[in-house]
Amino acid sequence: MASVSKRYPVRARDFLHAGEASIQIQAFLKAMGLDAGLIRRIAICSYEAEMNAVIHGGDGELEMTLADEWVTLEVRDAGPGIADIELAMQPGYSTADETAREMGFGAGMGLPNMKANADELRLESAPGRGTRALMVFRREAAGGGAP
Amino acid sequence: MKVAELCETLGWKALAGARGLDREVRGGYCGDLLSDVMAKAPPGCLWLTVQGHLNIVAVALLREMAGIVITSGREPDADTVRRAEEEGIPLFTSPASAFTLAGRLWELGVGRTGAA
Structure with a gap:
């Protein structure tokens, strides 16, 4: 099978509609018959990726690619970028504003959740250059990893 | 137990998602931080939260929850009710706190097997 890619726009500060792309990705992967545990891990990651772009990111795009042996999620945004990636990866560290926090976002768990649930996470970012x-999710690893 | 039985027993006000009322409740989760709920709520659970904005429906769908109970007398936004109805996610309100409701659910046997 050739790989299939789907792209979804992510709008900055649109807290309420964030998650729509993840719902569509989840429905597509279910229709394609992927393992339920793998779909759950992908859903956690796509939701967090969407939320990061919404909270911090400026407008961006989420792209999911399904291939025979793996699934990838790539999120690109035109936001302020991350000055210190190691610090941003620490659980509990967040630069989210008060509005986001009051809604239950910005707990500093997004990147750690992504790292815990993806087989591989690569971050490229620099101040002023977006993120x-x-x-990457290996399809044969289905069932392993976080719940 | 099914969602409808718990709603009736515990006196929740049903706002949306009638077509999901016969779902079996397989656990429970309390949380207002969406990343925590997204990572840890068990599939088939009832989610007790004070958040009432539209995004909670996305979380409930992605975690394949049985339903959402908004606690402590809070009210959801109108958009949240509309979306929950569209998606068939049972949505309730209760004046009781999450602590009290979780205790009642536990007494009724919810979450005692399997769930975290």
């Missing part, structure tokens, strides 16, 4: 996060 690109690539997550």
Whole structure:
């Protein structure tokens, strides 16, 4: 099978509609018959990736690619970028504003959740240059990893 | 137990999602931080939260929850009710706190097997 890619726009500060792309990705992967545990891990990551772009990101795009042996999620945004990636990866660290926090976002768990649930997470970012996060999920690893 | 039985027993006000009322409740989760709920709520659970904005429906769908109970007398946004109805996600309100409701659910046997 050739790989299939789907792209979804992510709008900055649109807290309420964030998650729509993840719902569509989840429905597509279910229709394609992927393992339920794998779909759950992908859903956690796509939701967090969407939320990061919404909270911090400026407008961006989420792209999911399904291939025979793996699934990838890539989120690219035109936001302020991350000055210190190691610090941003620490659980509990967040630069989210008060509005986001009151809604239950910005707990500093997004990147750690992504790292815990993807088989591989690559982050490329620099101040003023936006952020690109690539997550890889091996299909044969289905059932392993976080719940 | 099914969602409808719990709603009736515990006196929740049903706002949306009638077509999901015969779902079996397989656990429960309390949380207002969406990343925590997204990572840890068990599939088939009832989610007790004070958040009432539209995004909670996305979380409930992605975690394949049985339903949402908004606690402590809070009210959801109108958009949240509309979306929950569209998606068939049972949505309730209760004046009781999450602590009290979780205790009642536990007494009724919810979450005692399997769930975290």
